[in-house]
Amino acid sequence: xxxxxxxxxxxxxxxxxxxxxxxxxxxxxxxxxxxxxxxxxxxxxxxxxxxxxxxxxxxxxxxxxxxxxxxxxxxxxxxxxxxxxxxxxxxxxxxxxxxxxxxxxxxxxxxxxxxxxxxxxxxxxxxxxxxxxxxxxxxxxxxxxxxxx
Amino acid sequence: xxxxxxxxxxxxxxxxxxxxxxxxxxxxxxxxxxxxxxxxxxxxxxxxxxxxxxxxxxxxxxxxxxxxxxxxxxxxxxxxxxxxxxxxxxxxxxxxxxxxxxxxxxxxxxxxxxxxxxxxxxxxxxxxxxxxxxxxxxxxxxxxxxxxx
Amino acid sequence: xxxxxxxxxxxxxxxxxxxxxxxxxxxxxxxxxxxxxxxxxxxxxxxxxxxxxxxxxxxxxxxxxxxxxxxxxxxxxxxxxxxxxxxxxxxxxxxxxxxxxxxxxxxxxxxxxxxxxxxxxxxxxxxxxxxxxxxxxxxxxxxxxxxxx
Amino acid sequence: xxxxxxxxxxxxxxxxxxxxxxxxxxxxxxxxxxxxxxxxxxxxxxxxxxxxxxxxxxxxxxxxxxxxxxxxxxxxxxxxxxxxxxxxxxxxxxxxxxxxxxxxxxxxxxxxxxxxxxxxxxxxxxxxxxxxxxxxxxxxxxxxxxxxx
Numbered sequence: 308x309x310x311x312x313x314x315x316x317x318x319x320x321x322x323x324x325x326x327x328x329x330x331x332x333x334x335x336x337x338x339x340x341x342x343x344x345x346x347x348x349x350x351x352x353x354x355x356x357x358x359x360x361x362x363x364x365x366x367x368x369x370x371x372x373x374x375x376x377x378x379x380x381x382x383x384x385x386x387x388x389x390x391x392x393x394x395x396x397x398x399x400x401x402x403x404x405x406x407x408x409x410x411x412x413x414x415x416x417x418x419x420x421x422x423x424x425x426x427x428x429x430x431x432x433x434x435x436x437x438x439x440x441x442x443x444x445x446x447x448x449x450x451x452x453x454x455x456x
Numbered sequence: 457x458x459x460x461x462x463x464x465x466x467x468x469x470x471x472x473x474x475x476x477x478x479x480x481x482x483x484x485x486x487x488x489x490x491x492x493x494x495x496x497x498x499x500x501x502x503x504x505x506x507x508x509x510x511x512x513x514x515x516x517x518x519x520x521x522x523x524x525x526x527x528x529x530x531x532x533x534x535x536x537x538x539x540x541x542x543x544x545x546x547x548x549x550x551x552x553x554x555x556x557x558x559x560x561x562x563x564x565x566x567x568x569x570x571x572x573x574x575x576x577x578x579x580x581x582x583x584x585x586x587x588x589x590x591x592x593x594x595x596x597x598x599x600x601x602x603x604x605x
Numbered sequence: 606x607x608x609x610x611x612x613x614x615x616x617x618x619x620x621x622x623x624x625x626x627x628x629x630x631x632x633x634x635x636x637x638x639x640x641x642x643x644x645x646x647x648x649x650x651x652x653x654x655x656x657x658x659x660x661x662x663x664x665x666x667x668x669x670x671x672x673x674x675x676x677x678x679x680x681x682x683x684x685x686x687x688x689x690x691x692x693x694x695x696x697x698x699x700x701x702x703x704x705x706x707x708x709x710x711x712x713x714x715x716x717x718x719x720x721x722x723x724x725x726x727x728x729x730x731x732x733x734x735x736x737x738x739x740x741x742x743x744x745x746x747x748x749x750x751x752x753x754x
Numbered sequence: 755x756x757x758x759x760x761x762x763x764x765x766x767x768x769x770x771x772x773x774x775x776x777x778x779x780x781x782x783x784x785x786x787x788x789x790x791x792x793x794x795x796x797x798x799x800x801x802x803x804x805x806x807x808x809x810x811x812x813x814x815x816x817x818x819x820x821x822x823x824x825x826x827x828x829x830x831x832x833x834x835x836x837x838x839x840x841x842x843x844x845x846x847x848x849x850x851x852x853x854x855x856x857x858x859x860x861x862x863x864x865x866x867x868x869x870x871x872x873x874x875x876x877x878x879x880x881x882x883x884x885x886x887x888x889x890x891x892x893x894x895x896x897x898x899x900x901x902x903x
Binding site for chain 4: 359362363366380381
C-alpha cells in the first residue's frame, strides 16, 4: 500500500525505536506541482484557484486532518495501533493539505522547495544545536520567541 | 531570491496570463524530510515531536500564514503588487506549514509523496474532466460532495 | 428563522448600509456553557473532552466553516445573495465553533466572557481610537504589531 | 483575576473532580457583540471587516491558541499546573477567537446565540442520550457520521 511506505524502512534506528521512516525518494516538489496544475487545467478549475480561495480550502483540509486526531488523546509515533483503513484515511487528508499548499505556493509564485530550504537554514542560525540541545525549558523559550516572530 | 523562483518562468502561458510558474525541480520530498529529521535529531527535539504536538504546531503555522492574508481582501494570482519583503515572509510561512506537515507524515509513517500521488489519481476518478469541466455550478456541487467526504 | 435573526434589525444604520445587526439579547455565555455541559454529561462524553481533544475538535469545525467560504471569492456583508439553506448551514458551523470554544474554556477553567471583556479593554489601550482611526496603513502596522503579540 | 473566574466555583462536583466550573453569568452574547461593534466603529475599522477577512483573522487567532498547546502533550482538565501568566495568555487567545467569531456572525447577519441553541437541539435529536451514552466505539461512530455532515 503505497500510502504507508512500510516497504521502505531504513536501517538506522530513530528516536521512536523504529528504524528511521523515509519517503519514497523519486518524487520531487515540481513533479507534484505539475500534476496538480495539469489536473486543474484539464477541469478548467484555475478560475477558482485564487490565493485566498486556496488558503481557505487548505484550512478546510487541515480541519479534516484534525478530525482524525480529535478524540484520540495522545497518539504514538508510527501510529502502530491504527487500522489500515485509518492510516489510508490519514494519508489522504495529509495529501489534501499538501496539494492545496503546493497549489497556493504556485499561485503566489513562491518556489516552495527553495523557500523551505532557506527556512531550514534560517532556523539553524536561530536555534544553534549546541545552545538549544536537550532542555525542554530552553526549547519552550525558543518556541516562545518563535511565536513572536 | 531563491524563495521567489522568478528566475525559472516556463514558456507556456497559464490561465493567469503569466507563463506557468514552476518550482526549482531538483528537491524531492525525501530530501526535505531528511533535512528536517536531521535538524530535529541534532537538537534532540524528537522527544517533542509527537503526532498531536506536530499537528498543533502546523495549525499554529497555518494561523501565521492566514495573518498574512487576513486584511488584504482578494489577492491577485502571482501577487504582483506585494513587496519583496512580504513575498519573502509568505515563503517563510508556507515553508513552516510544509515542514511540520512533512514531519507529521514521517512521525505517522505515512509516505506523503506516494499518498499524494494516490490521492490525485483518486480525485481524477472522482471528478472526470469531461463531466466537471467549466461549470461553476457543477464545481460547487462536486465540492459539496467533497465536503461530505 | 431564529438562526438569522432578521426579525430584530436595529434602528441606526451601520457602515454596510444595513441597520446595525444585533443578536437576540436574552442568551448569556453562562446559559450556553450550562447547556453544553449538561448535553455532554447526559451522554457521558466528559471523558472525551480533554483540552487538546476539544481544541482539535474546534479546529475541525473551523475547517468546516472555511469550506463554506472557500470557493466564493469575496463575500458581501450581510451575505444578501446567499440562499436560506446556505445561511442556516453557516449558522450551524459558526455554532459548532462556538460550542467547542466554550467547552474548551470551561475545561481550562477560563471565565470566557470575563476574559473577553478584559481583552477588549486591553485592545482599547493598545489601539487608541484617536491614533489609529481611518488609515489603512496605520491599521496594517498595528495589525503587524498584533501579529507579533 | 477575572479571566480565571476561580472566584465562582459551583457546588456540584463535575467529571474532572472539580466542582463544575461556571462563567460569570451577567454577560450576554449581545453585550459582547455591541462592545466589539462599538470598538470597530470608533476606529473606523468596519471597512476592513468583510466576512472573509474576519474568517482569516479568526483562523490566525486559532493558530495562536494552538501555539499555547502545541508542545505540552496531554493537558489536564482545569490546567492545575499552568502558571498564572500562562492562564491569562490562554484567556486572551480564547477571547481573540471569540471576538472574531462574534464579529463574523454579525457581519453575516447570523444570530449566533439563537443559532447555537438551535444546533444543540439538533444535536440532541442526532445523538439521543440513551443510545450514545458511554461507549467510546459508539461515540467514534457518531463522530464519524458527524465528520461526514
